[in-house]
Amino acid sequence: MTINHLTITDAAELLAKKKISSVELTKIYLKRIKKIDTQLHAYITVTEEVALAQAKEADKKIKSGKNISPLCGIPASVKDIIMTKNIKSTACSNILADYMPAFDATIIERLKSQGLVILGKVNCDAFAHGASTENSDFGPTHNPFDLERVPGGSSGGSAASVAANECVYSLGTDTGGSIRQPAAFCGVVGLKPTYGRISRYGLISMTSSTDCPGPIAKTVKDAALILQAIAGQDSYDATTSSMSVPDYSKNLGKNIKKLKIGIPKEYFLPTGVDKKVKATIDEAIKKFKELGAEIIDITLPYTRYAVPVYYIITPSEVSSNLERYDGIKYGFSVANANGRESKRMAANLYEVYSKSRGLGFGAEAKRRIMIGTYALSAGFYDAYYKQAALVRAKIKNDFDDAFTKVDVILTPTAPDTAFKLGEKNNDPLKMYLEDIYVTAASLAGLPAISLPCGIVNNLPVGLQLISKAFDEETILRAAYNYETATDWRTQLIPNLKV
Amino acid sequence: MPLSTQEVDKIAKLARLELTEEEKNKYAEQLSAILEYVEQLKNADITNTEPFFQSGSANVLRQDEIKPFTETKQLIDSAPQQEGNFIKVRSIL
Numbered sequence: 001m002t003i004n005h006l007t008i009t010d011a012a013e014l015l016a017k018k019k020i021s022s023v024e025l026t027k028i029y030l031k032r033i034k035k036i037d038t039q040l041h042a043y044i045t046v047t048e049e050v051a052l053a054q055a056k057e058a059d060k061k062i063k064s065g066k067n068i069s070p071l072c073g074i075p076a077s078v079k080d081i082i083m084t085k086n087i088k089s090t091a092c093s094n095i096l097a098d099y100m101p102a103f104d105a106t107i108i109e110r111l112k113s114q115g116l117v118i119l120g121k122v123n124c125d126a127f128a129h130g131a132s133t134e135n136s137d138f139g140p141t142h143n144p145f146d147l148e149r150v151p152g153g154s155s156g157g158s159a160a161s162v163a164a165n166e167c168v169y170s171l172g173t174d175t176g177g178s179i180r181q182p183a184a185f186c187g188v189v190g191l192k193p194t195y196g197r198i199s200r201y202g203l204i205s206m207t208s209s210t211d212c213p214g215p216i217a218k219t220v221k222d223a224a225l226i227l228q229a230i231a232g233q234d235s236y237d238a239t240t241s242s243m244s245v246p247d248y249s250k251n252l253g254k255n256i257k258k259l260k261i262g263i264p265k266e267y268f269l270p271t272g273v274d275k276k277v278k279a280t281i282d283e284a285i286k287k288f289k290e291l292g293a294e295i296i297d298i299t300l301p302y303t304r305y306a307v308p309v310y311y312i313i314t315p316s317e318v319s320s321n322l323e324r325y326d327g328i329k330y331g332f333s334v335a336n337a338n339g340r341e342s343k344r345m346a347a348n349l350y351e352v353y354s355k356s357r358g359l360g361f362g363a364e365a366k367r368r369i370m371i372g373t374y375a376l377s378a379g380f381y382d383a384y385y386k387q388a389a390l391v392r393a394k395i396k397n398d399f400d401d402a403f404t405k406v407d408v409i410l411t412p413t414a415p416d417t418a419f420k421l422g423e424k425n426n427d428p429l430k431m432y433l434e435d436i437y438v439t440a441a442s443l444a445g446l447p448a449i450s451l452p453c454g455i456v457n458n459l460p461v462g463l464q465l466i467s468k469a470f471d472e473e474t475i476l477r478a479a480y481n482y483e484t485a486t487d488w489r490t491q492l493i494p495n496l497k498v
Numbered sequence: 499m500p501l502s503t504q505e506v507d508k509i510a511k512l513a514r515l516e517l518t519e520e521e522k523n524k525y526a527e528q529l530s531a532i533l534e535y536v537e538q539l540k541n542a543d544i545t546n547t548e549p550f551f552q553s554g555s556a557n558v559l560r561q562d563e564i565k566p567f568t569e570t571k572q573l574i575d576s577a578p579q580q581e582g583n584f585i586k587v588r589s590i591l
Binding site for chain 1: 560
């Protein structure tokens with residue numbers, strides 16, 4: 001049985017028709033991981049026993065025939081920044097290298113009640129700080145299309161594991177592009193929902209005002225199914241919306257005639273996007289036109305400020321959220337059970353904090369903590385954090401204005417295809433500029449999807465669709481129509497030695 | 499405006515981060531570059547705007563009800579130093 005192309009829909013059909021059991025399916029993926037993950041390093045922890053136990057339970061559910069979720073028994077990978085009860089959850093940082101959560105994130109709990117099978121926890125930039133997965137304290141993940149290149153980040157392990165068929169789908173998080181950009185680099189579909197659409201409870205916090213959990217999957221339909229399963233208000237996350245959750249699959253196939261697609265000129269400047277990537281996106285725009293959409297030129301004037309705003313807001317919130325890693329309650333600490341040993345490591349309480357954090361955090365985490373501390377400190381708050389928040393309002397305003405004229409906005413997801421490992425990671429600013437097309441939607445809290453739209457130099461290219469808050473349905477429908485009309489999936493199969 | 503290593507020292511103290519001399523020098527350079535990059539925000543036109551911090555409504559309330567939580571021991575066991583049902587810390591006073 002070839003599992004090269006199993007989508008959730010494919011797998012669910014096989015399970016329903018009793019052609020395969022969840023246990024058998026899970027064993028196939030576990031075998032696949034054993035065979036190829038040494039090349040990719042997508043997985044940090046493989047949870048073989050847990051997966052098989054969950055698969056067994058899923059098989060029982062399927063057998064009973066009662067009201068089965070389309071995700072029941074389908075094996076998935078989970079970004080290691082999402083807490084899974086009694087499964088090591090590290091945020092890919094040394095400071096949480098042995099951390100064992102006592103509870104599940106809400107999204108995990110919801111999926112577990114629907115027959116989730118967790119194959120394991122996958123790699124990411126530590127604390128989600130990054131756009132390449134090179135900031136993982138446990139080594140980078142390699143792009144399945146070219147092992148010398150990055151898979152993108154921060155959800156690099158998620159995107160790589162889906163692209164390489166090490167799972168059927170993955171759960172990632174997107175704070176400033178961390179689902180969309182790796183999805184683009186790895187030729188898969190990645191959806192960032194509206195901020196507040198899906199609960200953040202159980203996510204190891206990064207930027208509280210933009211963090212969003214979301215699906216990385218093989219197809220738009222799959223992404224819609226996952227969104228359906230996890231969206232909705234959560235009493236444990238007061239920032240979740242009380243808006244009702246529509247049926248995201250219902251209108252996927254409805255045509256996109258007269259759909260107004262905005263093309264923002266700021267996202268297509270030759271100084272920003274690679275020539276070949278732009279040409280690929282231009283072809284995609286032609287395809288949307290063929291499908292009946294109306295292409296409208298728009299402007300989002302504050303686009304150029306998105307990255308600088310993001311790199312004040314994010315470090316500021318990060319500096320606050322990472323205060324909890326203090327060597328006192330959990331995680332890496334220089335204080336330990338042996339009294340004499342610990343006195344040598346830390347002379348007093350202050351040193352427990354400063355040495356645990358100094359030794360436990362990686363370089364990017366420390367950079368962000370320090371930028372944030374500076375930007376929020378007395379005398380600098382107005383010039384940095386408040387100014388960034390004011391410009392952020394303008395960025396949001398640009399989108400609000402645009403959506404009075406168009407239904408969705410189309411842009412490249414990334415300025416280029418996957419870059420080489422080591423190419424950008426010695427210059428933090430160079431890495432931050434990877435985010436130019438994805439941060440604005442995050443700052444404005446808007447839903448956005450990346451899907452494959454071509455191949456350049458044998459590497460996948462992704463296009464991004466953004467819509468109004470809580471209008472995931474429209475970007476899903478537009479994406480589904482394009483996907484059906486083009487079928488890039490069959491051309492985007494990584495060539496890995498087994 | 500470039501940051502001196504003394505300023506980096508001050509920030510590191512606020513953030514409770516112990517840095518090596520090498521790190522202080524490296525971060526002074528990198529942080530200066532980042533801060534220089536974000537300086538451009540002061541040129542942005544922000545007339546007629548209120549700051550935007552977060553989407554959604556503020557002050558979402560719930561009933562003050564006790565819900566059972568059974569993993570207390572696991573939480574305490576996660577701490578590097580414990581005594582009985584307590585997390586142990588260095589003296590504060």
